[in-house]
Amino acid sequence: MGIKEKCWIKQYPQQISATLDYPDISIAQLLINAVNDFPNQDAIAFMGKRLTYQELLEQVYCFANALKRLGINKGDRVAIMLPNCPQSVIAYYATLMIGGIVVHTNPLYMENELEHQLNDADAKAIICLDLVFNKVQNIREKTQLSHIIVTGIADVLPFPKKWLYKLKLRKDGIKVTIPEEIGYYSMKQLISQEEPIPVEIVYHSKDDVALLQYTGGTTGLSKGAMLTHQNLISNTYQTTAWLYKAKRGEEKVLGVLPFFHVYGLTTLMHFAVHIAATMVLVPRFDAKMILKEIHKHRPTYFPGAPTMYIGLINHSEISKYDLSSIQACISGSAPLPIEVQDKFEKLSGGTLIEGYGLTEASPITHANLVYDRVKSGTIGLPLPDTECRIVHPETGDILGVGEIGELQVRGPQVMKGYWKRPEETNATLVDGWLNTGDIAKMDEDGYFYILDRKKDVIIAGGFNIYPREVEEVLFEHPAIQEAVVIGVPHEYRGETVKAYIVLKKGFQLTEKEIENYCRQKLASYKVPRIVEFRQELPKSNIGKVLRRVLKEEENNKSN
Template sequence: FRQLLRNAPASPPDATVNPREDVAILQYSGGVSGTPKGAMLTHYNLVANTMQFREWFSALAGGKSRFMVALPLATTYGLTCLLNCGVHIGASLILIPRFKTDPVLKLIVKTQPTFFAGVPTMFAAFNNHPHIEKFKLSSVSYWNCGGAPLPLDVMRRFEQLTGRRLIEGYGLAEASPVTHSNTVRGRRKVGTIGQPLSDTHAKIVDMENGRELTVNEVGELIISGPQVMKGYWNKPEETALILKDGWLYTGDIAKMDEDGFFHIINRKKDMIISGGYNIYPREVEAVLHHHPKIKEAVVVGVPDNYYGEIAKAYIFCKGNRLMFEDEVIDFCLNKLAPYKIPKIFEICKPPRHDLRGAELRRHLLAESNKDKTGQKKDKTGQKMEEIVK
């Protein structure tokens, strides 16, 4: 890197940029269909969302704030809310290579950050630390939570411990990412994603005919604003599904109450959010289908007290083959990121002939929801469930 700097010309090359049209980054997302696609975020998108987020947190002192960067900067959440916003206001950035509860708590005490943005799993980890009361966290004036739904018990426990408000927001990669947030001060509604940021329009529409719905009616959340992407890279058909007449169709089922606060009811798409990371079932299933013993695999999200959701894989074997959990995990190790590997595996008898595709997924998800304990199988190489007859 030092050699690169020494070889660089004294005057940087003159590059002409059209902020509204030129793509700054390709942020890969599953979108509505669940298959990875590159969201084209322009310079204008990223700058606009940075300024929107900064105005929402207008009390952050320029040149005096200290941001603790515990999120990956490869995500739009980390990029916009920490790196870009921090640089925009001249904040100090305290970089953490990897989140680990005890070292992060000690670093907060040592460095005295004033702003912390994280995902629900991080705040649950703080809550569950055996000596959390011994750590002085009062330097942090603003705690922000996004990336996944924030459980109410996690929010309440954390606010009890710190005496500060934990501000929940909402966004998606296709919107750079922030579109909604609860207020830093003043009125908020716990359990909602808050209200749209400045210059952001949001409404709820009927999922069948696109008709705009009224207060407290449930439909799909759609968004319009300067932070909305240009489209998907080389995916015109996928772009047409999500961008219509200047509106971004989020694929999330929601409602707006009489005070303009938005409530997320469910996700239209099958994406699993585990500890703030997005897991796309079709991507995991594609890997599992390459295993020589597996005839079919279905991956669904099941509730988990720590991660919010974890991936569970239902395995349908070929013939009378036997499967072991360690065997499947080893097969996945070099083919999937660690967080994408299912935490639970279940060997199943062949499904009814009338259950295939989406119908099979819905059936298995309904079955898994009957047991919300999210208990993992042990990893001693035992037979995972029963022998497939």
């Protein structure tokens, strides 16, 4: 499929090239570039603490030198188990500078999940938050860890916030004691003991693995996607080309998406550092906190997940805050309801567009145009240098415009493979084409529509039902805040549609009212036959509704 045959390129505005030049550099070089051009620009704003790009680089150098003294060398895996905070950025770039491979780890992991990931990656060291230190200590003997480096939010807070934070920990009965033994260290002390002597970046080729990004484990044990420096550089340049109005050295990016998820890593850290923007970091999502941060810091870009925007537009005090600084938001990780998109754009005056990606693609492959034509309900167009096609799920035959099948993608952002899993790599990557597992279609203009995960399609009475279509209808109801549907076993139909619904405050609905509403908008076989009202839905660390958790609950009921 040549460049000329990519019909979506006709939709590109003149500011976006169909193909880009990608430098053969380490992802760590982006930080050096930012410092060279904007040394005094704020790189990080975090709970009253500010770091310029020059100050950030000096701390990165200190920590990189400390890691070298601990014996961390090229190719060694270093786990980072931190929320969004300055230490997370420092640890990331320091590891990459000395040629290490980052293993991003969710601080919310349970001990068994953490043990699996650290052992699978053969991690030599971990930088963890003090609040999760006990989990790491409990599983240390079951892993290959040689070094445990601990840090805390209080380590970077200015007075009096530092004092107030420590006081709160004491009130909550939280006490963390780092053993005075070999193999345990304070990150703050390691940095303070070093001089910011420049470190020569250890980088051999574009195929060097920079990151082991573990998938969510929805199909079993999580797998480490090997993302190379070239994968990450490519996706950073693609994202920046898409956001062509961003001015280098002048922007602020709201950092709510966690860095330990590759979506947050690319659209926040990599993008921000590449354009020398200020990262306004937030350690966790809290609607009121986010509204305050937007009002105070006036960020221009706010990448997020649909549940974040839902939480904001439904907050009772949203009218008190000024959101007008926001120019653009890219929503990913889950389908963006059109109603949510419209409401957020009216409240902020900015553009909220839906994009698409997956861990194995660093992660972004598609997005709606930010400053031009948007097709609501689609994931937009493929990014520059990204090839896409729809194939028949069983035969692999390439399908035409409007036909429904599995989405395959190919481009410089697609992973090298799965860590230590050649068979799964070969099943997922075929001639460079990545099997996404998502059911999709493309229209005549080259816009793509994700209908659902291949495994989430509901088959009722021989009919294929795509959950997203039903969920879009439910979201249009003025009383519904969140909704997700799954297929549950049915004696006659094979499967039937069940809806889980969270109502907006002050609203009431009955199962029958929802059924009658859906019958006006959906074919009868698509109408939810079972409705369960919930106070909240199970979500991942970036706010994606965990459909698999609901399926597991249903399976447990039937067993």
